[in-house]
Amino acid sequence: MSGIVSADHEYVIPKRAVLSPEEMPAWERSEAYCEYVGFILALNEAVRSKPIGCNCDEGPGTKGIVSMLDTLSVWIDETPPIDQPQRFGNQAFRKWHQRVKDNGLKLLQDALPENLHRAVPELVEYLTESFGNSTRIDYGTGHEMAFAMLICCLFKIGALVDNERVAAVFRIFNRYLELVRKLQLTYRMEPAGSHGVWSLDDYQFLPFVWGSSQLVAHPLLEPRSFIQEDIIENNHKDYMFLSCIKFIQQVKTGPFAEHSNQLWNISAVESWTKVNGGLIKMYKAEVLAKYPVIQHVLFGSLLPFKPSSRQPPSMRGAGPTRRPVMAPPGIPGSQPKP
Template sequence: MMSDRLGYDVTDPTVQVLRSSAFMQNGPVKQVRSLEDLDRWVRSQAYHDTIAYINHTSRAIQGHRMSRNRESRNFDFPVSEQMRRLCEIFDGLDHLLIEHTPKPEDSDPVSYKTWMQQMFQHVFSKLDEAIRSNCKHINELGQYLRRSFGNVTTMDFGPANELMFVFFLCGLFRAGILLAGDTIAAALMLYNRYIHLVRRLVATYSLPLVKDPMSSIDDYCLLPYLWGAAQLSLDSPFSPMQCEQQQVQRQQQDYMMLELVEHLQRSRSGQLSQVAFQLWSLLSVPTWPQVYRGLERNYIDTVLCSFQTLEQAIFCELMSFEPAMPPGNQLERAYLGAQYLERHNQEEEENAEEQANLWEPSPPVSRYVSMEPESFLGFQEPSAFQPKTKSKSKANEKEDSEEDQRFWMLRQVVDEKDPNNAMFFPDRAVNQNDSVTSFATEGP
């Protein structure tokens, strides 16, 4: 029997169909449980997609500033309506942080758990509102996003949480929710909102920080260093060694690296050479592409190849632990600065008919194409596949309500042993008697 809608023979399921069934049964799961699993990780599709996303973004954000133009009040990169809706998720998270700031009589752990419980609820409902399309990957994207703000069991924050946000960003492009034109805004707007919120979370709740002892950068979020150096690799108004100069620091609203330097000096109360010696030493090299290369090696070694980090990561369909196809596919590299200009000019000469725009970002990662039923990892909004009618019978309304609730339940596949996997109900307020609270207080 052949399904015209799905395009495969359900009596003889293909590999893709079997994999989709596994995803429906298991949802996002941890895959790195031993050091041997790191070999599988570096050959996986998720590893290749993560490298490709970071490096394509690094190339795209060169020469762009984070702040608006003072005259036009516009950014110098495109900002889609979809991107604005995603950024609004952080407006609600900021409000929750203000609402649950610890009082003198409260303990930081209790306040942090309360914020995390509210955040779990907020993420899924706001993702629905932000995406507004027939997307069956909301469960997976929501799982990545809500693991980006720390660990509710160990009550700490580390590079593994930042990696989950990278998975979230990469998954948005893989699912086709964000497009090539959103590449710059995803880094300089959406990721920037994430970093600012994380800094406030760590300071507000006094979260312990998990760091890889082998990292030459003493910080819990390392990607801002990488993208900060990439941003300055074209048309930089200052050299790496000028970062601490007062007249340069006035541009911190424009450049991610200057924000980092200012944050380190302010939070650790000292000069950069005293509070972040490794970074200060790295900024002594002549050019920003050289700084980027040093930071890139450190990021791959101490984040993307760290067992301590990867054992906390979860994988599913968009960010798959399956081997990359084709096997042996070469990893992407970020060509920056003069090297980028040279390659761009060479491509223009070789293909004069297709004049590439220097400032137009290319897609940061390949689009994921699925053959799977829409309800496996999410749901279809009724408006997406059937017209609305002005009147409905009570029986039809009840049937639609039950069907919607079933789809909502499919979104969240619960692992009862994982306290981060609290059951999600879209229209229910969190209170102390809910299962969300009980899950959040259980051990791993």
Template sequence: MSSKLGYDVTDPTVHVLRASSFMQNGPSKQVRSLEDLDRWVRSQAYHDTIAYISNTSRAIQGHRLTRDFPVTEQMRRLCEIFDGLEHLLVEHTPKADESNASMPVGQLRSRSYRTWMQHMFQHVFNKLDDAIHENCKHINELGQYLRRSFGNATSVDFGPANELMFLFFLCGLFRAGILLAKDTVAAALMLFDRYIHLVRRLVITYALPIAKDPMSSVDDYYFLPYLWGAAQLSLDCPFTPMECEQSKVIESYRQDYMILNIIEHLQKTRGGQLSEVAFHLWSILSIPTWPQVYNGLERNYRDHVLCSFRTVEHAIFCELMSFEPVFSPSQLERAYLGQDRQKNEEDMELEPRYAKFHWELSPPVSRYNSMEPESFLGFPQSTTENKSDDSEDDRLCMVRQIANETDPNSTSFFPDRRANTNDSLTSFGNDGP
């Protein structure tokens, strides 16, 4: 029951209990056995993930990486996070010297990778604080998704489970209202593209092995670049799927399309033709049209990546990406590409006054309406802007608690803008290899 003074926490609603649980526990793992996979495919997070992938796929049809698309100031600030991560990678590239001359190369790489991960943890939260508007109560959840996107410091590997966490990060940015509908194309072709390029450097620098389900049709560290790469080409494509391995096509368009950039990378790193180094992918690219390629990849991604226990057992869930079951289950929407976008444009021509508002009315995923911290803690909502520093810090620290403290990828973070960088990094001294 509620009153004008606040909430009566002696008889809390289900929503208040859930929100209080998020505040106290933070993001946590939910898929611990094969039986939990059924709960996962019925969860809000799964439905939001499918909706985000499908709507983004529609949005990026016909767009090239090098062509103009809307890039907001918020998007630029988020991309700057990767500038610092690239710099950290240069600083912590494994180098043999006199102090570790007797150390095996593999052990040296593992130690350097864990050191990079420790610095990355701190960098992610500091830069998110700068990139996202102040007083965003979802910053801890978004930070946890982001810092799990770069591999596993315990097993020293990388796979689609880490890519899923970056997908949660992207989806969460839209769910929290930090990114808007007009950011949809840039989130995939700019922010996600920066992520993939950094992942490639991490894999090469530290020789990370692949951690993936063998049933996946793509024998690579990630899957979404292939899926969204096919979506890019599903409208106004200058070449067919069977032509994308030709050297002249790669040379002409590798800067424009994700999938060509990846094919070139595979050929260079694995040393051979696509039919030799990635047979399953080569087989899929024998399909006549790009929308058909997309449909085949999308089906495999759902069945053998998103529904793989090896992928989802590492995922964490919280408020934006919730493991709670959907209240009114509906058929999951699939992106039918190609002529679908042309029909939408024709519809807008019939109603031109709505055309300029198209993206504002069509976000890639539904906005999450959260309760204010004062509400679900049982306090009346404040009407004044003057709050003590102590109360704000206490509430922020409570939001940023991590459930699994034994997970080396889950180091707690307590921001202190007054502390310098060297002092703040000392909090990770016990989290090394």
């Protein structure tokens, strides 16, 4: 991640800029791409080999954003699902989402110190994109990316500082993860552009990346362990990867190898270091390189679409990959289990 913007920085309302597949190369050469990839890798390194419950620095910015997410959770309780014929996509979500839109500016102003309120009109666009589409009542990795970009912007304006990198994942992003799971369950949200069994999960990706980093060099938990019921039950509160597995098992039925084939394959990889490196490559290939996701990305003054003078941080040698069939790209040794 680059340094904090100046006190007289001019903020703008972010807008979409990748309007056709032909503009994807410009995205991959942009300042926004470099900043975002650097941010993902910096937080990946920060949480390496650490449990969620570890002691970490939490400044006013972290506490303010977590309090904001707590408020949004209360709003879900105040907006119960309605009776409707269709099973999925409860229309009460639209009412909840409209409340977020109507109050987004105030939510962020309450969460941030007054000297940063000039940034709020730019930040609020990422916030309202973070929880799903109110027309389709769906949620996916693009919405997750919007929230990660919001956190990245909070570092760039100085609302979060470098020693809060661990808190950004374990306090802010983990609280966000709890919130969007509550949204998914309450309003029966559809997956946005679900890839089916060849992808990791119908809704999330980043908690698998950062969650696998948490497990690097763990003395007891190996990749083959994460599909064991007792391991999941005893460790899901401390390890984001395992909390994802627990949630998948809560919402899906049938053999794990059938409804979550990629994760089943990953359990055959020999180390969490290889799992983490492979998932970073897969994130680049299956999220950052996909036009259906990137067409919705917002670019402003903090994450600009202009060409970067820097090379993007290495995603561990990841290059273009074909759509995976059985094994995640870049994870050698991942084998289907009998």
